[in-house]
Amino acid sequence: MTFDESVGGKTKAGSKPKVLGIFVVFIVVAIAGSIVVYSLSGWSAPAAARNLKDPFPSTPGAVASARNDYAAHCQSCHGSNGDGRGERAERLSIAPADFGDAHAMGLRTDGELFWIITEGHKPMPAFRGTMSAEQRWDLVEYVRGFSAHK
Numbered sequence: 392m393t394f395d396e397s398v399g400g401k402t403k404a405g406s407k408p409k410v411l412g413i414f415v416v417f418i419v420v421a422i423a424g425s426i427v428v429y430s431l432s433g434w435s436a437p438a439a440a441r442n443l444k445d446p447f448p449s450t451p452g453a454v455a456s457a458r459n460d461y462a463a464h465c466q467s468c469h470g471s472n473g474d475g476r477g478e479r480a481e482r483l484s485i486a487p488a489d490f491g492d493a494h495a496m497g498l499r500t501d502g503e504l505f506w507i508i509t510e511g512h513k514p515m516p517a518f519r520g521t522m523s524a525e526q527r528w529d530l531v532e533y534v535r536g537f538s539a540h541k
């Protein structure tokens with residue numbers, strides 16, 4: 392065969408994997424991008440919600456009522472000591488957060504915790520309709536208590 396033919400053969404054979412390679416990179420970027428977008432839009436509270444402040448004063452009565460609400464609505468997933476190991480936890484698609492993790496909890500503002508409790512996030516239900524705003528704010532403080540002394 393001539394020199395020309397062999398060069399032509401090489402470029403032809405080499406161009407297919409190149410196209411395939413670009414295609415694969417494109418798919419990987421598209422999937423990674425949608426995962427990032429999904430996780431950000433799913434969990435991060437809107438800026439306005441992050442800056443919310445608890446308008447209700449902390450009282451012994453508020454702590455007692457939050458303890459009852461926690462036992463009734465949260466404990467089955469989040470566990471009696473807030474470690475995320477409630478009796479329903481194993482059957483959930485996503486493991487509940489460990490409220491005892493001071494570092495992770497420190498990354499959340501009070502407003503953000505309030506927003507999460509209000510809006511929920513599958514498999515966690517929304518509590519907007521179940522509890523008053525005051526009850527939900529009291530729970531923010533109660534949940535913070537699990538990591539307060541670590």
Ligand code: HEC
Nearest residue numbers: 464465468485486487488499504507508512514515518530
């Ligand atoms: C059906 C189980 C379930 C119940 C009931 C539940 N949660 Fe959750 N919760 C979860 C799961 C699962 C996550 C983690 C979701 C994720 O990371 O996408 C979570 C996350 C949270 C977070 C976010 C923590 C963080 O920083 O990531 C807070 C705060 C929270 N729950 C509070 C509560 C409170 C308060 C209640 C009761 C009023 C409650 N949850 C009831 C399952 C539950």
